[in-house]
Amino acid sequence: MSEVAITRTEWLQVCKRSDLVANSGVCALVGDQQIALFFLPEQEPQLYAIDNWDPIANAGVIGRGLVAEIDGELTVASPLYKQHYRLTDGQCLEESDIKLASFPVAFDGDYVLIKIDQ
Amino acid sequence: MAEIMVKQKIVVIGNGMVGHHFLEQLANRPERELFDVLVFCAEPRPAYDRVHLSEYFGGRTAEDLAMGKVEQYRNWGYDLRLNDSAVRVDRENKIVTSASGASEAYDHLVLATGSYPFVPPIPGHEHDKCFVYRTIEDLDKIQAAAEDGKVGVVVGGGLLGLEAANALKQLGLEAHVVEFAPGLMSVQLDEGGSKLLREKIEALGVTVHTSTATELIKEMDDGRLRMRFRGDKSLDTDLIVFSAGIRPEDSLAKSAGIELGERGGIVVDNHCRTSDKHIFAIGECALFNNFIFGLVAPGYTMARTAVSLLCGEAAEFNGADMSTKLKLLGVEVGSIGDAHGRAEGSAAITFVDEQTGVYKRMITDSAGKKLRGAVLVGDTGDYDTLLQYHLNDMDLPEHPEQLILPALDGAAPALGADALPDTATICSCHNVSKGDIVGAVQGGCCSVDEVKDCTKAATGCGGCSALLKNVVDTELAALGVEVNNDLCPHFPYTRQEIFHMVQVEQIKTFDELLHKHGSGKGCEICKPTAASIFASLWNEHIHKKPHVGLQDTNDTFMANMQKNGTYSVVPRIAGGEITPEKLIVLGQVAKKYDLYTKITGGQRIDLFGARLEELPEIWRELTDAGFETGHAYGKSLRTVKSCVGSTWCRFGVQDSVGMALAVENRYKGLRSPHKIKMAVSGCTRECAEAQSKDIGVIATENGWNLYVCGNGGMRPRHADLFATDLDDVTLIKYIDRVLMFYVRTADKLQRTSVWLENLEGGLDYLREVVIEDKLGICEELERQMGNVVGTYQCEWKTAINDPEMLKRFRQFVNTDEKDEKIVFVEERKQRRPATQEEIVKIAEPA
Numbered sequence: 001m002s003e004v005a006i007t008r009t010e011w012l013q014v015c016k017r018s019d020l021v022a023n024s025g026v027c028a029l030v031g032d033q034q035i036a037l038f039f040l041p042e043q044e045p046q047l048y049a050i051d052n053w054d055p056i057a058n059a060g061v062i063g064r065g066l067v068a069e070i071d072g073e074l075t076v077a078s079p080l081y082k083q084h085y086r087l088t089d090g091q092c093l094e095e096s097d098i099k100l101a102s103f104p105v106a107f108d109g110d111y112v113l114i115k116i117d118q
Numbered sequence: 119m120a121e122i123m124v125k126q127k128i129v130v131i132g133n134g135m136v137g138h139h140f141l142e143q144l145a146n147r148p149e150r151e152l153f154d155v156l157v158f159c160a161e162p163r164p165a166y167d168r169v170h171l172s173e174y175f176g177g178r179t180a181e182d183l184a185m186g187k188v189e190q191y192r193n194w195g196y197d198l199r200l201n202d203s204a205v206r207v208d209r210e211n212k213i214v215t216s217a218s219g220a221s222e223a224y225d226h227l228v229l230a231t232g233s234y235p236f237v238p239p240i241p242g243h244e245h246d247k248c249f250v251y252r253t254i255e256d257l258d259k260i261q262a263a264a265e266d267g268k269v270g271v272v273v274g275g276g277l278l279g280l281e282a283a284n285a286l287k288q289l290g291l292e293a294h295v296v297e298f299a300p301g302l303m304s305v306q307l308d309e310g311g312s313k314l315l316r317e318k319i320e321a322l323g324v325t326v327h328t329s330t331a332t333e334l335i336k337e338m339d340d341g342r343l344r345m346r347f348r349g350d351k352s353l354d355t356d357l358i359v360f361s362a363g364i365r366p367e368d369s370l371a372k373s374a375g376i377e378l379g380e381r382g383g384i385v386v387d388n389h390c391r392t393s394d395k396h397i398f399a400i401g402e403c404a405l406f407n408n409f410i411f412g413l414v415a416p417g418y419t420m421a422r423t424a425v426s427l428l429c430g431e432a433a434e435f436n437g438a439d440m441s442t443k444l445k446l447l448g449v450e451v452g453s454i455g456d457a458h459g460r461a462e463g464s465a466a467i468t469f470v471d472e473q474t475g476v477y478k479r480m481i482t483d484s485a486g487k488k489l490r491g492a493v494l495v496g497d498t499g500d501y502d503t504l505l506q507y508h509l510n511d512m513d514l515p516e517h518p519e520q521l522i523l524p525a526l527d528g529a530a531p532a533l534g535a536d537a538l539p540d541t542a543t544i545c546s547c548h549n550v551s552k553g554d555i556v557g558a559v560q561g562g563c564c565s566v567d568e569v570k571d572c573t574k575a576a577t578g579c580g581g582c583s584a585l586l587k588n589v590v591d592t593e594l595a596a597l598g599v600e601v602n603n604d605l606c607p608h609f610p611y612t613r614q615e616i617f618h619m620v621q622v623e624q625i626k627t628f629d630e631l632l633h634k635h636g637s638g639k640g641c642e643i644c645k646p647t648a649a650s651i652f653a654s655l656w657n658e659h660i661h662k663k664p665h666v667g668l669q670d671t672n673d674t675f676m677a678n679m680q681k682n683g684t685y686s687v688v689p690r691i692a693g694g695e696i697t698p699e700k701l702i703v704l705g706q707v708a709k710k711y712d713l714y715t716k717i718t719g720g721q722r723i724d725l726f727g728a729r730l731e732e733l734p735e736i737w738r739e740l741t742d743a744g745f746e747t748g749h750a751y752g753k754s755l756r757t758v759k760s761c762v763g764s765t766w767c768r769f770g771v772q773d774s775v776g777m778a779l780a781v782e783n784r785y786k787g788l789r790s791p792h793k794i795k796m797a798v799s800g801c802t803r804e805c806a807e808a809q810s811k812d813i814g815v816i817a818t819e820n821g822w823n824l825y826v827c828g829n830g831g832m833r834p835r836h837a838d839l840f841a842t843d844l845d846d847v848t849l850i851k852y853i854d855r856v857l858m859f860y861v862r863t864a865d866k867l868q869r870t871s872v873w874l875e876n877l878e879g880g881l882d883y884l885r886e887v888v889i890e891d892k893l894g895i896c897e898e899l900e901r902q903m904g905n906v907v908g909t910y911q912c913e914w915k916t917a918i919n920d921p922e923m924l925k926r927f928r929q930f931v932n933t934d935e936k937d938e939k940i941v942f943v944e945e946r947k948q949r950r951p952a953t954q955e956e957i958v959k960i961a962e963p964a
Contacts, residue, residue: 019931023667024674029930034937043639053939058954059683060939064674064730067667068641069608077642079671079679 011113027052027063030116035103036063038087048087049105049114054078055098127154129214129224131204136401136417137230138165138186143422145194149429155196156222160203161253164188169414172281174257175288177823177839207374209394226396228424229371229384233364233402242335247343247357251282260359264289267356273332274362275302280446282361283324294325294353301328306442306453311493314477318449366403366410379405388434389427390420398424411438415546439509443501452498455491455508456481464490467519478522487513502585510542535592544589545582550575552589559593566590584878606643609636613647613866620651627664646670647866650753653789654861657909659916661923672751676913677733682940682951685733686726688750689740690786693760693778694721703743711736714948720757722748727949731929737914746912754789758782763800772817774800787910791864809837812870813853822849826856827874835871838881855888858899
């Protein structure tokens with residue numbers, strides 16, 4: 001590859017608040033990175049962002065999973081084989097050596113910001 | 119040099135229920151290896167369930183009634199000789215000769231020859247329209263003779279005679295029962311019970327003639343038969359079935375010089391051995407203590423005794439209790455011990471309710487402390503409890519009459535499992551005692567299902583399942599094990615309880631349900647369960663705002679997610695009927711979106727490989743062409759499979775496609791605890807495989823037979839025949855009720871088959887609820903179903919016209935790019951997901 005990759009971390013505007021689906025997930029694309037975004041209006045924090053790639057099923061589907069509370073922790077259940085991933089840090093509850101990347105995420109007025117290495 | 123073990127040879131003569139039980143018991147023992155086993159069976163098929171023979175006319179086939187299967191015998195390593203009867207036993211040389219000329223040596227001979235029907239020597243009894251009621255061949259002959267007939271007479275008003283009358287009634291004949299004695303079932307019932315039974319049976323359209331002796335059977339000019347009775351009365355009929363008792367089939371033993379009883383029967387000792395110690399006799403051919411045991415349970419006990427002795431264990435047969443509980447023509451009848459109170463110093467307590475037609479009588483000793491016998495007609499709910507008091511010689515409670523009086527608070531005073539001794543037999547079919555069950559629980563079984571698997575208890579007739587549950591629960595509680603039926607950590611209730619709360623309190627959202635009855639934030643168990651209950655009751659769109667986050671994987675996008683994250687699309691093709699125009703549209707859509715196309719098992723077409731963002735466009739095209747969603751993604755009605763029926767097929771007797779369309783269009787969209795599949799067949803050839811479905815409908819000459827709670831899949835289960843010869847309206851009414859009762863009471867993700875198996879009282883109870891309206895809820899069940907039917911909408915048609923719902927059908931919220939990680943390859947001219955190896959290869963530059 002001839003391109004020189006410049007890495008910098010900054011807050012990016014990825015979508016609008018109205019693009020989100022309350023109590024559920026959607027997916028955004030930043031560069032090559034698919035990011036699953038969960039919006040839980042009744043919880044604190046309200047926003048969560050983890051890798052959309054399910055490494056067990058080998059498919060980009062995490063954002064389509066069901067939000068489930070397991071032993072007091074908020075998780076998303078993979079829609080394919082139902083493993084639970086912690087929304088705050090992407091840790092898989094069933095397989096201790098599997099952890100999805102997680103990203104800082106916040107509202108900025110009507111927009112959703114994500115902090116990501118580019 | 120290896121030592122060669124010389125096996126001993128067992129020859130079994132007769133392959134009825136008892137002979138089969140002997141072979142089954144032996145097969146399950148390690149000592150099985152010590153023997154070569156050969157079986158002579160005079161009938162063309164191995165053992166079948168004679169107890170339920172009359173169901174042969176209710177739609178059950180010979181296959182359904184089969185107990186032994188040829189293949190199974192082969193697996194057991196038995197040499198089964200069908201259609202070949204033993205004709206001679208040479209005891210000196212220990213050789214059996216058969217009708218086909220085979221000559222077989224034995225070390226041990228087991229006579230399980232059963233019995234034959236007694237035909238009273240009435241002049242004319244040999245006429246070819248006179249039958250007996252014993253084998254499937256007998257039934258075939260009766261059926262053939264009934265085809266052009268109107269009237270059928272059974273001679274004999276005992277247990278078997280009434281079964282035979284039921285069979286004639288099911289064949290559509292006007293049935294009569296002619297009995298010599300003054301009452302029906304005079305062996306098992308006292309006068310009061312017998313009288314009520316007669317009233318009930320007559321109310322069902324069977325004419326009963328008691329104290330009637332037949333003197334002559336005469337053929338008339340038109341070919342019908344005239345029965346002349348003593349006292350100058352007569353009755354004209356098309357056919358006669360003799361069911362006037364049984365006689366032990368002892369002719370082979372007799373010719374071999376084995377000791378018989380004065381009035382027949384092969385004399386056996388308490389080891390079931392005959393006068394020749396190498397020969398056992400078991401079942402209805404055996405005479406023990408001058409008594410023939412004409413019930414299947416004592417025969418089974420004899421079979422087990424013989425197996426134990428052959429295997430070198432001590433065992434004895436010391437007679438058996440002849441108590442019995444059954445349903446005759448739909449009337450519940452029970453008889454325990456000394457039903458007539460013949461023993462000296464007997465006292466009786468009788469309860470009669472003429473309003474509902476219930477008769478119960480307890481016979482106690484003079485002090486009222488021990489139960490000697492009982493008669494129950496019209497309601498056998500107290501049978502199990504009374505039987506335990508009788509069999510275990512337990513002291514009766516202070517007010518024994520409470521055992522048969524209706525309880526004022528509605529709950530019957532069940533016998534506490536604590537009170538039973540460990541020796542009490544809980545399951546008489548498989549001879550499982552309370553001690554065995556307690557042992558299984560102490561050995562680690564934690565549920566009724568596990569105990570069933572471990573002990574076989576309640577897997578025979580199932581009559582003891584309530585008592586079994588009671589014993590298991592009591593023992594678990596004693597061990598300090600908490601029986602937890604909670605839905606999940608967020609709801610300390612069963613699905614059924616939650617359904618009830620949602621219904622009664624008119625709860626419409628998950629938040630409200632969680633707030634009122636749950637805790638925490640919910641999970642992937644309670645959310646979809648609640649969503650399903652809301653849909654069953656209120657039928658709002660599953661993507662309506664409060665519900666959207668509750669749906670399971672496939673419901674979330676109203677399509678079936680496949681392994682690479684793409685979806686398959688299944689439009690409804692009701693009954694499997696489709697016009698060429700619509701078929702072309704499916705082809706065009708599949709081609710346009712490059713969808714892998716496959717025909718499903720449910721007569722539909724499945725289109726695979728649609729990307730999330732393509733789903734709305736695909737459905738816009740499909741709905742424009744008149745397609746509706748097929749709910750292949752939901753726990754809901756999937757398909758109603760059908761054969762082409764009387765419209766085209768030369769064998770069809772009803773319009774099965776028309777009925778399948780009506781049924782599918784009625785129940786489409788019904789959300790339920792699990793998926794539901796149905797089928798309608800146009801005749802008994804059953805090309806639509808309705809007996810493997812949750813709801814199966816099979817056409818008859820007179821209407822429809824309804825089968826319920828079957829399924830294919832991992833643990834296939836034949837559906838049970840629920841009701842026969844229904845008209846269109848009644849058929850739909852029963853399906854409405856069965857389905858809604860299932861939706862209300864099943865556990866989460868419980869198919870109808872498992873639901874029925876766990877329903878206390880089983881199929882009979884389901885009939886009572888659905889047909890007899892025992893719980894008084896039928897009207898409500900129908901109203902609820904009416905509501906679901908009336909509020910149907912095609913979920914996809916609604917969704918594609920609602921921008922809010924379509925929001926989720928975007929691959930990425932911030933760009934229209936496609937998911938580049940989805941890779942397809944071509945195989946057999948269609949696309950399929952690339953394997954991981956193929957993806958790696960594609961990514962590498964060549």
